Amino acid sequence: MECPNDHILLSSGLKGEEKSYIFRPRFNYSKCTKCSLCRDNCTENAIVMFKEGYPFLMPTLCSGCKTCQLACPSKAIEEDRKEIGLTYVTPVNNNLTLVTGVLKEGEERSYPLVLNTKRRADIMDFDLEIYDTSAGTGNHVAAALEDSEFALVVTEPTPLGIHDMKMIMHLLEKLNIKGYVILNRADLVNDEHIIPDYEIIGSIPLSDDIVQSYVRGKPVVDAFPESDASVELRRIMERVSELLW
Ligand code: SF4
Ligand code: SF4
Incomplete structure (x- = not known):
């Protein structure tokens, strides 16, 4: 989401652009009774109330969760929206379509864009959806993983890689998703x-x-089909197929 690169690795470019938005509250002060319920229910502290008692939005803190709108008893919060990025649907070949989310520069919240990108993939009703998440264990990663049958955790056998792997495994445990590890640059390991x-x-x-x-912008299995890396990647694909079916 922050800097997606699958389309570069696949040399597919990005097509089928659509703008992606999140909810933004717009206060209708003619209906507002100054009850403060919107402010009290906003876990992001994105609503402040000034002396005269009307709520006011701090836009950079708002996650677009709509809780304030649901909490308002006077229907004084109307729907506005903010553009947060773009989604794309790019046909790569007869078997593969790439659905990509690109966060707008300077935008901090990738979580809603992950949801919008997943939604766009879901309505296309693919036989199999594979999510390539960002690194880390933030809520945008959890959103991408949610509802997965299992996860492939790709890491390097270094202290830093192992540290991150443990964190993602912990997150998978919480989400009740089975995690399998793939070691990248496996020869780096000097202590099993x-x-x-x-x-x-x-x-x-x-x-x-x-x-x-x-460098060629091609998957290694196409560029060097007989290389050790390609042989291992095909073996991993067979293993993944067994896990799926
Ligand atoms: S949408 Fe959510 S984060 Fe934004 S102001 Fe309302 S309650 Fe707060
Ligand atoms: S919950 Fe509604 S009525 Fe109450 S302060 Fe907020 S906008 Fe006004």
Whole structure:
């Protein structure tokens, strides 16, 4: 979302642009009774009330959750919207369509854009949806993972990679989603004991062929189909197919 790059790796470009919006409250002061319920129910503290008692929005703090509108007993909060980014639907080939969300520059909240992007993918009714999430464990990652059958956690066998992997595994546990680990640049490991006891379903080697395929803007399995990395990626795909069906 912050800087999606699948379309670069697939050389597909981005097509089918649509603007993406979130809710923004607009106060109708002629209906407002100054009861302060909107402010009290806003967990982001995005509503302040001045001396004369009318609510006022701090736009950068608002997440667009609509709680204030639901809480207002006087229907004094009307619907406004703010553009937060763009979504795209790009046909890559007969079997693959790429649905991408791109956050607007300077916009901090990727969570609603993840939801909008997922919605756009959902209405297309694909046989299989694969979500490539951002790194980390923020609510935008949790939103992407939600309702998944399982997750593939791709990490490097370094102390930093293992630290992040443990965090994402913890999040998956909370979401009740089974996580499988794929080690990228697996040859980096010099002490196997640093890898916790998770189910590892693939080990992609450190490979110049992968770097060269990036440079060509082609997946390594197309650019160098016989390379060790491609052989391992095909093996991982078979394993993933077994998990799915
Ligand atoms: S939409 Fe949500 S975050 Fe924004 S002001 Fe209303 S309650 Fe607060
Ligand atoms: S909840 Fe509605 S009526 Fe109460 S202060 Fe907010 S906008 Fe005004």
